[in-house]
Amino acid sequence: MYDRSPKEENMVQRVGVIGLGVMGTAMSGHLIAAGYRVGGYDIDPARMDALAASGGTPRDSAADVASDSDLVLFALPSVEALADAAAGVAEGAHPGLIAVEMGVLPIAAKQAAFDLLAQAGVELMDVPVSGTGLQAADATLVVLASGSKEAFEAASAVFDVIGRTTHYLGDFPNGSVMKFIANLLVSVHTIAAAEAHALGAAAGMDAELVQRVIADGVGTSAMFEIRGPMMAASSYTPPSGRLDIIKKDAEIIQAYARSVGAPTPLLDVALPLYRAASESGLGDLDVAAIRLYLDRLAT
Secondary structure: OOOOOOOOOOOOOEEEEEOOOHHHHHHHHHHHHOOOEEEEEOOOHHHHHHHHHOOOEEOOOHHHHHHOOOEEEEOOOOHHHHHHHHHHHHHOOOOOOEEEEOOOOOHHHHHHHHHHHHHOOOEEEEOOEEOOHHHHHOOOEEEEEEOOHHHHHHHHHHHHHHEEEEEEOOOOOHHHHHHHHHHHHHHHHHHHHHHHHHHHHHOOOOHHHHHHHHHOOOOOOHHHHHHHHHHHHOOOOOOOOEHHHHHHHHHHHHHHHHHHOOOOHHHHHHHHHHHHHHHHHHOOOEHHHHHHHHHHHHO
């Protein structure tokens, strides 16, 4: 069995995690189990307590995380959170520190953080992940890494712990571009899965039978297999990926696609449905709850 624990003196030993939500907490747990010294920071005290309970070390600020880390992971929900975290890491910077941005955010926001950290001597890598909270929990995320080759080689052992596969995609911000492609498909395929289940229900088919048969045929997709069972059971909590997060991602992807001249006719149809579902009160449920919104359209 492959031993993922850090051993060599020139390897990353201390990992900081800024943002201890679903993704950050899962990553922290895997890194602690692998033998890394993990420090973390989140604005939610309960998440800090959970980190301590799992064997990590809560820090008082992003600057404190940076000062005691070889590598800092950002698992953050917004442009504002990234700007604050980057400023803090710049304050706590030291020679050799590498930062890794793992969220789905506009490239302009990541570039601003890159520039700020570069002034402090810190390289920011752009490393989104493909997968839901469920994949984060069992360390089967697909890691989409971009940045200098040197930074990637230093960080790759950490990526091996949190995911099942890592793709090195070259220069910053190629990771985000690949993530946009992936999440365009997630956005469209999730609605397609919901439409399929809605059609089955309208025709009087058993939802569990629909799920089993379609998942066995050529019409299936990763989203049908991951979120279809939630739709069949009409169970949307706890969310592995909130509907509001997918809506936010889809808006970022649509804007980027327009900026490079790529047509997105299916995403352009999907996005208003996500917005309407969010406005109807479904935003905090798993994105599979788009199935509930389709039911409302039928009434």
